[in-house]
Amino acid sequence: MCVLFLYNNVNVGYFTILLTINGNYSPLIFHKVLDIQKIRQDFPILSEVINGKPLVYFDNAATTQKPLPVLNALTRYYEHFNANIHRGIHHLAEKATSAFEASRHKIQTFLNARHVEEIIFTYGTTDGINLVAQSYGRTFLKAGDEIIISTMEHHSNIVPWQMLCEEKGCVLRVIPINDEGELLMDEYEKMLSEKTKFVSVVHVSNALGTINPVAEIIEKAHAVGAKVLIDGAQASSHIDIDVQSLDCDFYVFSLHKLYGPTGMGALYGKKDILNAMPPYRGGGEMIKEVTFAKTTYSDLPYKFEAGTPNIADVVAAYTAVEYVEKLGKKQIADYEHELLVYGTDALQNIEGLTLVGTAKEKVSVISFVMDGIHPQDVGVILDQQGIAVRTGHHCTQPLMQRLGIPGTSRASFAVYNTKEEIDKLVVGLERVKKMLS
Amino acid sequence: MTINEKQDELIEDFELFDDQLDKTQYIIDLGKKLSPIAEEYKTDENLIRGCQSKVWLHSEMRGDVVHFEADSEPTAQISKGLVSLLIKILSEEKPEDVANADLYFIDKIGMSSIITSRRAGGLASMIARMKEFAQRAAEKVS
Numbered sequence: 001m002c003v004l005f006l007y008n009n010v011n012v013g014y015f016t017i018l019l020t021i022n023g024n025y026s027p028l029i030f031h032k033v034l035d036i037q038k039i040r041q042d043f044p045i046l047s048e049v050i051n052g053k054p055l056v057y058f059d060n061a062a063t064t065q066k067p068l069p070v071l072n073a074l075t076r077y078y079e080h081f082n083a084n085i086h087r088g089i090h091h092l093a094e095k096a097t098s099a100f101e102a103s104r105h106k107i108q109t110f111l112n113a114r115h116v117e118e119i120i121f122t123y124g125t126t127d128g129i130n131l132v133a134q135s136y137g138r139t140f141l142k143a144g145d146e147i148i149i150s151t152m153e154h155h156s157n158i159v160p161w162q163m164l165c166e167e168k169g170c171v172l173r174v175i176p177i178n179d180e181g182e183l184l185m186d187e188y189e190k191m192l193s194e195k196t197k198f199v200s201v202v203h204v205s206n207a208l209g210t211i212n213p214v215a216e217i218i219e220k221a222h223a224v225g226a227k228v229l230i231d232g233a234q235a236s237s238h239i240d241i242d243v244q245s246l247d248c249d250f251y252v253f254s255l256h257k258l259y260g261p262t263g264m265g266a267l268y269g270k271k272d273i274l275n276a277m278p279p280y281r282g283g284g285e286m287i288k289e290v291t292f293a294k295t296t297y298s299d300l301p302y303k304f305e306a307g308t309p310n311i312a313d314v315v316a317a318y319t320a321v322e323y324v325e326k327l328g329k330k331q332i333a334d335y336e337h338e339l340l341v342y343g344t345d346a347l348q349n350i351e352g353l354t355l356v357g358t359a360k361e362k363v364s365v366i367s368f369v370m371d372g373i374h375p376q377d378v379g380v381i382l383d384q385q386g387i388a389v390r391t392g393h394h395c396t397q398p399l400m401q402r403l404g405i406p407g408t409s410r411a412s413f414a415v416y417n418t419k420e421e422i423d424k425l426v427v428g429l430e431r432v433k434k435m436l437s
Numbered sequence: 438m439t440i441n442e443k444q445d446e447l448i449e450d451f452e453l454f455d456d457q458l459d460k461t462q463y464i465i466d467l468g469k470k471l472s473p474i475a476e477e478y479k480t481d482e483n484l485i486r487g488c489q490s491k492v493w494l495h496s497e498m499r500g501d502v503v504h505f506e507a508d509s510e511p512t513a514q515i516s517k518g519l520v521s522l523l524i525k526i527l528s529e530e531k532p533e534d535v536a537n538a539d540l541y542f543i544d545k546i547g548m549s550s551i552i553t554s555r556r557a558g559g560l561a562s563m564i565a566r567m568k569e570f571a572q573r574a575a576e577k578v579s
Contacts, residue, residue, distance in 0.1 A: 051457050374513040376490050381515075384457040435462050436514050 032331050039327070040416045042067035053386030056421045061206050061234060061365050061412035062390055063256045066320075070260060073319040077312045084308055086285055100311055103318040104301070107266050110321050111251060112242040117300040118274065120267040121314055125233040126156040128252030128267035129200070131304060132229055133160035135280040136250075136273070137198070143169030145197040148221075150175040150183055150212070151402050152205040155395045157231045161200060175201070177402065181208040181357035189220060196226040203235035207394040207410065208357025209340075209365030211239065218248050227273065233257055237414070238336060238363040240329050243268050259414075260320030261313035267304075274300050281306040332415045336364035339413040343422045347411075350429055356408045364413035367394075369405055370429070373436050378409040381432045387425055440534055443526050444542040451546040460548060461515065467525075468518030474508035485563045490516045494563055496570040501578075502529045503571050507563070519548075519560050527567055532578065535571035540564065 040046050043065045048055040057065060077099070083092035085100050108116045122128040141147070147161050147170050165172050173196075175188045183201075199221040204211050218228045229250035232241060236253040243251050250273075254265040269277075279286050279297050283306035288296040297303050324332065343366050347353055352371035370378060379391035392407040393400045400407055411425060438446070454460045478495035485492045490513035495506045505528040509516040526542065527535050543549050 372512055374490050374510070374516075376513060377515045381458070381461060384461060431458070435458070435465060 032328055034327060034331050034335050034415065036335070036416065036418055040418075042069070042323075043416055044068065044071075046416060050386040050388075051384050056387040056417075056424050058411040058413065058417065058421070058425065059388045059390050060237075060414035060417070061209075061257070061410065063262065064237060064259050064414050065416070066261065067259055067323055069319045069323055070316050073316040074261065074312055077315045081315065082312070085311055086302075096311060096315075099315045099318070100309070103314045103321075106318045106321050110241070110325070111266075111268050112244050113268050114244060115271050118268055118271050120269065120274070120301045120304045121309055122252070122265045122267050123263055123310065124254040124256070124265035125231060125252045126160075128250075128265055129157055129229065129231065130160045131267060131280045132200075132250050132252075132269070133164045135277045135304075136227070137161075137164040137170075138168065139276075139278055141168055141170050141197055144195065145170045146173055146191075146193070146195045147171070148173045148175060148188070148191055148196060148199045148201075148226075150201045151177045152181065152183075152208060152210065152212075152396065152399050153200075153202055154206055154231065154233070155397070156233075157200055157202060158398065161198075170197075171195075174398075177399075179403075180359050181205065181210045181403075182359045183210075183212055183217075185213065185216065188217065192220060192224045192226070194224060196221065196224050198229070199226050200229040200231065202231040202233075203241075204232075204238065204363050204365075205357070205396075205399075206234045206365070207396045207399055207408065208359065208367055209234075209362040209412075210357060210359035211235075211361040211363060213361075214248070215246055218246055222247065234363065234365075237324065238333055240333075249273055255313070255317045255320055258320055259323055260317045264310050264313035264317055266317075271300065274304070279303050279306070283307045285309075327415060335415060336413055339417055339419065339422065340364040340366070342419050343411065343413065343425075346422055346426050347429070350426065350433075352433065353429065356403060356405065365410060366412070367408040367410045369408055370433065373432065375407045375409045377436060378429070378432050381435060382409075382425070382428045385424075385428045385431065387428050389425075440526055440530055440538050444540070444545075447522065447526070447542050448545045451548075457547070460546065461518075464518035464522070464548070465514045466518070467521045468509075468514055468516075471508070471517060471521040471524065472506070474506045478506060479508070485566060492516055492520055492560075492563060494520075494566055496567065498532070498574055499529075501531060503532050503535050503567075503574060504528055505567060516560070520563065523560070523563060523567065527571075532571040532574035536568050536575050538568070 045065045046055060081096045081099055083096040085097040104116055104119050107119050113119060122131060149157060149161060151174055161172055164170060173191050176184045178184060199217065201212060201217055203214050214230050221228045227249040230248045232251050232253040237258045249270050251268040256262040285302050286298050286306040288298050340362060347366060347368060348355060354369050356367040356369055375391035379389055382389055390410045394410060451460055454463060474493055474495060479493045483493040483495050485494055491510040493508050497504050505524050507520045507524055509520055
């Protein structure tokens with residue numbers, strides 16, 4: 001068996017490898033291999049020159065860059081579709097409404113949600129968590145109830161629950177981690193009791209890249225009758241998400257980390273739970289009828305979408321999801337894993353560099369510290385070489401306290417990054433060491 | 438030397454480098470020459486709330502001039518270098534001169550992106566703190 005030739009699918013950006021078996025051509029598609037150079041051409045910003053050097057963008061866990069189809073979708077919306085949605089009777093309003101609702105269907109499929117009305121558009125992951133904490137939490141949780149989060153949560157999955165605890169007298173409990181940055185599942189199990197009413201954990205850690213065993217977390221929480229929210233901000237671009245098989249009660253993510261526009265995200269919630277929850281914000285579209293005596297609310301999903309939504313970005317989200325689907329989640333994950341292995345190996349060989357977060361299951365995020373060098377100085381000197389990384393506590397101060405460090409430098413890879421860029425990072429870090437020794 | 442003469446001299450020094458990295462190296466080297474601040478001055482009150490690294494500033498009047506001492510946490514070498522530039526320009530000057538100083542060197546040496554952004558541990562807040570102290574001292578004198 002040998003690889004016969006590479007068929008370059010120009011529209012999609014991957015190679016299809018055809019095989020010969022015993023000298024006969026096989027129509028079998030063995031494996032799609034992404035054509036990274038072609039993918040890079042979809043991202044105009046990757047041609048930017050920073051401080052006289054070509055940009056190496058390794059801050060993808062903060063936000064990914066946007067491909068041309070997404071940029072074009074935004075322009076096309078404003079050029080041909082722009083109108084306020086749902087209530088308009090005219091042609092443009094109808095076009096805008098159907099594009100907006102098409103995105104809802106797209107995200108339903110992306111998450112494999114059972115019903116389209118289980119998808120609520122939000123301003124992002126943080127907004128989704130706040131919606132659940134405020135609407136579900138304030139209605140169904142009471143004094144003494146326990147809410148479980150983990151040590152590696154982003155502030156956005158800590159603060160909304162702290163606010164709720166302060167108001168309602170609930171108790172916040174935190175799943176500890178080991179030094180590799182993995183959740184201590186035994187400790188989690190010990191925490192669960194009939195007092196546990198809600199569990200809210202991150203699918204993938206933004207600071208460490210750890211992939212958490214969310215299916216197990218959900219199953220165990222359900223066994224004591226608790227509801228579960230999964231913060232998928234960092235997972236959506238790397239991992240296949242199936243909310244039905246996970247059986248989570250809520251799943252939140254942001255489109256801007258999935259090659260889509262900023263200021264737009266989605267909340268998935270199980271229909272019966274969302275139906276039982278009161279509206280979170282009041283205003284247009286979320287009402288059925290308003291009188292000064294009483295207002296009745298719309299059905300799902302509009303009940304939670306007060307005011308004119310972020311229509312253009314929701315519409316462009318369709319294209320972002322489609323872009324990821326065309327490349328293939330598995331192909332993206334395989335390639336990013338290759339970068340992770342290559343990068344981990346390369347960085348480990350730098351003397352005085354220590355990796356932070358060495359979980360067995362990780363996405364393409366590498367956090368590290370360097371002996372005697374402040375992460376901020378690493379960031380500044382890399383930036384001067386055109387390399388964008390993130391430094392600091394990554395909005396996970398409690399995690400940094402647990403690890404006993406003020407912060408890290410973090411390189412996070414997306415599908416358009418290359419091994420050559422990782423080589424540049426290594427050279428850049430050697431320069432950092434030389435300058436600060 | 439006046440504040441502006443000191444700034445002009447610094448600008449000339451930086452003109453020797455055309456590369457950002459070389460300029461940064463120079464800043465790091467200047468930081469290494471900064472005399473350390475006394476431990477007793479590393480108080481919470483003297484801490485400049487920056488974004489990522491810790492910087493302390495101690496201010497006092499010595500005769501008719503303002504005296505500044507500052508330091509960063511030891512690993513934050515770029516911050517320390519930038520702090521040393523500010524000390525060089527503003528320390529041992531009359532309070533009214535410090536309060537009214539136009540720190541044009543920041544733009545001219547081409548490091549404004551580091552100095553004014555949040556990255557360098559709140560250098561902008563350090564300048565504000567220095568000027569505030571000088572302003573109060575100037576008001577007391579007059």
